[in-house]
Amino acid sequence: MVGEHSELCDADGFEPCPSGEFARLAQRLRARRNRRTLLCSLGAAAACTGAGALLWHWLSAVNTSDPAIAGIRCSQVRARAAAYVRGELAAEEQRQFALHLAECERCRRFVRAMGERT
Numbered sequence: 001m002v003g004e005h006s007e008l009c010d011a012d013g014f015e016p017c018p019s020g021e022f023a024r025l026a027q028r029l030r031a032r033r034n035r036r037t038l039l040c041s042l043g044a045a046a047a048c049t050g051a052g053a054l055l056w057h058w059l060s061a062v063n064t065s066d067p068a069i070a071g072i073r074c075s076q077v078r079a080r081a082a083a084y085v086r087g088e089l090a091a092e093e094q095r096q097f098a099l100h101l102a103e104c105e106r107c108r109r110f111v112r113a114m115g116e117r118t
């Protein structure tokens with residue numbers, strides 16, 4: 001005699017469920033969910049790292065923006081600002097400084113602040 005359960009399974013074309021199948025299925029689902037959670041947190045971490053890297057890149061790009069104006073870079077102006085304020089630069093350098101400062105607000109402020117300190 002065949003049980004009711006088996007008849008149902010056969011009608012759907014399935015083998016009767018072996019014992020323990022449900023537990024295995026549940027375990028598989030749990031494993032899948034764990035994997036997905038792990039992937040999600042990895043993805044979030046990657047997104048955070050990406051955003052951080054982007055921000056860092058942007059900040060360093062701003063910090064290292066060092067255009068050459070009138071033939072000298074802002075970093076050079078800052079390095080030589082003290083000499084410029086004291087009038088120790090060669091005439092050509094002095095002229096470049098003046099041109100740079102006329103164009104560059106940041107360096108103008110920097111040199112002015114240095115002039116006020118000395």
Ligand SMILES: [Zn+2]
Binds near residue numbers: 069073104107
């Ligand atoms: Zn400048």
